[in-house]
Amino acid sequence: MLSLEKLQVSYGAVQAVRSLDLTVGEGELVALLGPNGAGKSSTIGAITGLVPSKGRVLLGGTDISMLPAESRIAKGLAISPEGRRVFANLTVGENFRMGAALRRDRAGVRDDTERFLDMFPVLRERFAQPAGTLSGGEQQMLAIARALMSRPRLLLLDEPSLGLAPLIVTKIFDFIGELKASGLTLLVVEQNAAQAMRFADRVYILSTGEVRFVGTPADLEGTDLMSVYVGG
Numbered sequence: 001m002l003s004l005e006k007l008q009v010s011y012g013a014v015q016a017v018r019s020l021d022l023t024v025g026e027g028e029l030v031a032l033l034g035p036n037g038a039g040k041s042s043t044i045g046a047i048t049g050l051v052p053s054k055g056r057v058l059l060g061g062t063d064i065s066m067l068p069a070e071s072r073i074a075k076g077l078a079i080s081p082e083g084r085r086v087f088a089n090l091t092v093g094e095n096f097r098m099g100a101a102l103r104r105d106r107a108g109v110r111d112d113t114e115r116f117l118d119m120f121p122v123l124r125e126r127f128a129q130p131a132g133t134l135s136g137g138e139q140q141m142l143a144i145a146r147a148l149m150s151r152p153r154l155l156l157l158d159e160p161s162l163g164l165a166p167l168i169v170t171k172i173f174d175f176i177g178e179l180k181a182s183g184l185t186l187l188v189v190e191q192n193a194a195q196a197m198r199f200a201d202r203v204y205i206l207s208t209g210e211v212r213f214v215g216t217p218a219d220l221e222g223t224d225l226m227s228v229y230v231g232g
């Protein structure tokens, strides 16, 4: 579904990502782990087209490297950004509609809205409330639901656990597990390795812009890679 070939991201003299090769198969959940400054957000930015990069980004076999960010969304990419960036002044309902802005199937949009409100009942209670008044965990749920409203082929989740209480983090990852079970393809960037590994088929560990490990969570057991690079 996603293939990164020799991806490079530089900010002036800083090489944030160096020749990264990464794949996410259809229906797979891949976790991208690594310490602060490893290049995880830069990788996500390069996939969405919001950060300039070199190398190739293929979505479903099609090279999207040259496409602007909005065209990539139209091709089936969606992101729940780091820091739960919802439209704070818009209501929860309006955030849902923004996520579905490119869709023309009204009945489908209605059905999906109901589906995600069933999954996150608290968002139904807050439907008419400005998103900025939600708690951190509620905003994270909304950011994910909004991304899902575009009916993506591939969902990118950038640090869904950031700044949330452990109980909420577990809830968010339970939901991510449900999304995977429904057949969605996911790339999840996380500092919280234990949660990310619960449902991951494969794990990439990135440090200073380079891959240090690729394999299954089981392959990681018995190595000291987690404590060396991720601290857990």
Ligand SMILES: Nc1ncnc2c1ncn2[C@@H]1O[C@H](COP(=O)(O)OP(=O)(O)OP(=O)(O)O)[C@@H](O)[C@H]1O
Pocket (backbone or CB within 6 Å): 011, 014, 015, 016, 034, 035, 036, 037, 038, 039, 040, 041, 042, 043, 191
């Ligand atoms: N706009 C920028 N200008 C200059 N350097 C940047 C910029 N954005 C990121 N960097 C640098 O690139 C490197 C990778 O940053 P990136 O944000 O991709 O890492 P990360 O793995 O997402 O880290 P974190 O987990 O702390 O969010 C870091 O050294 C960072 O300082």
